[in-house]
Amino acid sequence: MSGKLKQRSTSNSTNSSIVSVNEKILKECHSLYMEGDKGLVTTANDLDLSLLAPRKKITVLLIGNHSAGKSSFINWYIEEHVQRTGVAIETQGFTFVTSGRKRESLTGNATLHLYPHFEPLRKTEGVTDYLTTEISTSKQKKFSLVTFVDTPGLVDGDMKYPFDVNQAILWLGDLADLIFVFFDPIGQALCKRTLNVVESLSVNHADRMRFYLSKADEAGHESDRQRVMMQIVQELCKRPGLNRTGFDMPTIYVPSPNAKTSRCANQIEEVCKDIEKTINQTIQNTLNALEKDCDKVVKLIDDRLEQDRLNTSYNFAARSKGVIFTLLGVLLPVLLFVNFLASNASEQILQSVLGNGTSDALKLYMAPVRAFWENIPSDYHWHTLGFCAFLSLIFIILAKVMSRLRPTLTRKQKRSYSDKRAYVHDVIKPKKQQLYSEYLKQSVADHDL
Numbered sequence: 001m002s003g004k005l006k007q008r009s010t011s012n013s014t015n016s017s018i019v020s021v022n023e024k025i026l027k028e029c030h031s032l033y034m035e036g037d038k039g040l041v042t043t044a045n046d047l048d049l050s051l052l053a054p055r056k057k058i059t060v061l062l063i064g065n066h067s068a069g070k071s072s073f074i075n076w077y078i079e080e081h082v083q084r085t086g087v088a089i090e091t092q093g094f095t096f097v098t099s100g101r102k103r104e105s106l107t108g109n110a111t112l113h114l115y116p117h118f119e120p121l122r123k124t125e126g127v128t129d130y131l132t133t134e135i136s137t138s139k140q141k142k143f144s145l146v147t148f149v150d151t152p153g154l155v156d157g158d159m160k161y162p163f164d165v166n167q168a169i170l171w172l173g174d175l176a177d178l179i180f181v182f183f184d185p186i187g188q189a190l191c192k193r194t195l196n197v198v199e200s201l202s203v204n205h206a207d208r209m210r211f212y213l214s215k216a217d218e219a220g221h222e223s224d225r226q227r228v229m230m231q232i233v234q235e236l237c238k239r240p241g242l243n244r245t246g247f248d249m250p251t252i253y254v255p256s257p258n259a260k261t262s263r264c265a266n267q268i269e270e271v272c273k274d275i276e277k278t279i280n281q282t283i284q285n286t287l288n289a290l291e292k293d294c295d296k297v298v299k300l301i302d303d304r305l306e307q308d309r310l311n312t313s314y315n316f317a318a319r320s321k322g323v324i325f326t327l328l329g330v331l332l333p334v335l336l337f338v339n340f341l342a343s344n345a346s347e348q349i350l351q352s353v354l355g356n357g358t359s360d361a362l363k364l365y366m367a368p369v370r371a372f373w374e375n376i377p378s379d380y381h382w383h384t385l386g387f388c389a390f391l392s393l394i395f396i397i398l399a400k401v402m403s404r405l406r407p408t409l410t411r412k413q414k415r416s417y418s419d420k421r422a423y424v425h426d427v428i429k430p431k432k433q434q435l436y437s438e439y440l441k442q443s444v445a446d447h448d449l
Contacts (some may be wrong), residue, residue: 021442022283023144026056026437029286032428033293040293040428043420047300051293054286055117055148057098058278062359063173063198064182065191066153069214069254071095073182074148075271076254083150093130094168097148100135107132109365115147121171126163145279149176154193166197173201178278180271182214183249185228190235201240210274211236216264225251225264236259283439290432294424301421308414311406322403329395332388362427 033053044211062070073085074097082097096111122128130152134197136143146152152165173179181198203211209308214228246294248315294407409417 010380012148015136015149018275021438022142022279023056025439026054026145026286028055028431028435029290030056032290032431038420038423040297040424043297043424044293044300046420047297047304049296051366054289056219056280057145058176058177058275059147059149059175060275060278061149061151061169061176061182061339062180062182063151063169063194063201064154064214065184065194066155068153068182068184070150070153070180070182072254073214073252073268073271076268077141077146077148078136078143079140080136080138082136084133091130093152093162094127094172095150096131096133097150098133098135098146099138099144101137102135103131103137104135106135108340117175118172121168124163124168124171127168127195130162142276142279146275154191154197156192166193166200169197170200173205176205176208177207177282178274181209181211183211184215185213185225186215186218190231195235195239202239210271211249211387212271213249213251215253216266217253222263287432287436287439291429294429294432298421301417301424304409305414305417308409311408313410315405318403318405322399324398325402329392329399332392332395 030053031039033051036042039053041051041053049287062073074083075081078097078099082103083095096115106114108128111131112122112128121131134217146180151169151172152161154165179201181194196220198209211226213232216225229251233249250270251264252268252271253264253266254268255266
C-alpha cells in the first residue's frame, strides 16, 4: 500500500513539474513579444508588421444542449465547485473559468479587460451583460494552462436569448484551441440549434472539434446507449460538413464516489489527454512561431537598412547631377551675357571699370566664347541670348528634377534598428532555443539533446 502511495506521489510531483515548465515556457514566450520597447510586437510595429503575442493558456470552448454536463465537467477537471450545475437557461451566459492567485468572480467588463483578445465580442449586442469569469486557485491536472469557456445551454423552441448566442459561439470558436461538443443522451441530444452551431463550426474548425456522449452512465442499458449514439451520429452525418468517416464519440461521465457502479466505459480521461496534447502542440507552435517572427523582424530590419544604404547612394548621385545641371543653367547665360557686354563695350570703358589686368584676363578667357559669338550675325544676338536663357531654364528644371532625394534614416534611427536587430538575433533567438530545450527535456533524456 505504501509503495502505491509513494508511486502516486512521485507521479503527481512529475506532473506538477511538467506543468510548471510548460507554464513558464508560454509565459516567457508571451513576455518576449510584449517586453516594452524591445518586445517583438513593438519592434514589428515600427516596421509596419503586425504581430500578435501568443496567449499564456489554451482556450477550450464547451458547447451543447442545456444540462449536457459542461459545467459538471469543468468542476470535475479543476476539482472545485466553481460552476453551478442545472442552472435555469434563462439566466445562463458565457462563463470563463481560469486559474489565478485567489478565488474571485468578474463581471463582463472586467472579463474583457482580463482577455483583451476577446474585446471584439463586445460588438455582439447584449453579450457583455452575460459574461462572467470565475478565477480558481486550483492546480489540478493542467488547469493552470487552460481557460474553459462554458457556453449557454442550447435549446429549441420559442426560447429567446438576450443576445445572438449562435453568432457569439461561432466567434469564440475562431479563437478556441479546442471545441468540446457534449451530447446529453437523456436530454435534447438532437437539439436543432446545437446541430446547426456544430455544422457552422465544422466548416473551418473541424480539426479542433471533439464529440462526447456525456452523462453516459445515465443512458440506461448498453443497448439504449448504442441506440442514442447511433441516432446522434446519423443526424450529424446528414450535415455536409460532418459526414466524415471514422466518426468518434467517446462515452464520458463525471465519476462520483456515491454513484452506483456503471458498466458503461468511462473515457473521461481521454478528454484530459486531448487537452494535454493540445497544450503540447500549442507550446511547439508558439516556439516555432517565435522563431519565424524573429526571422521576419530581422529580415525587415536588414531590408530597411539596405534600402537606406541604396537611398543614400542614390541621393549622392542625385545631388551631383543637380549641381552639374545648376552650374550649366547659371553659367551658360552668364558667360554669353558677359561676352555680349565685352564685345559691345569699348576697350577704354572695360579698362576703366575693371582695370587693365582684369580686362586683359577677361579677353583671354572669353576668347572661345567671343569666337563663337562673332560667328553669329549681329541681328541674331538678342535671339541667341533669349534661346540661351530658355536653355538655362531647362537646365535649372532638370537640376530640380534630378536632385529629388529619397528618404533616409537618421543616425538615431539606424542605431535603433541595429540595436533591435542585435537584441532579436542575439537575445530572443537563443532564448527560444533554450526554451525548446527545456520543453524537450521533459520527454527526452539529456544526453539525447
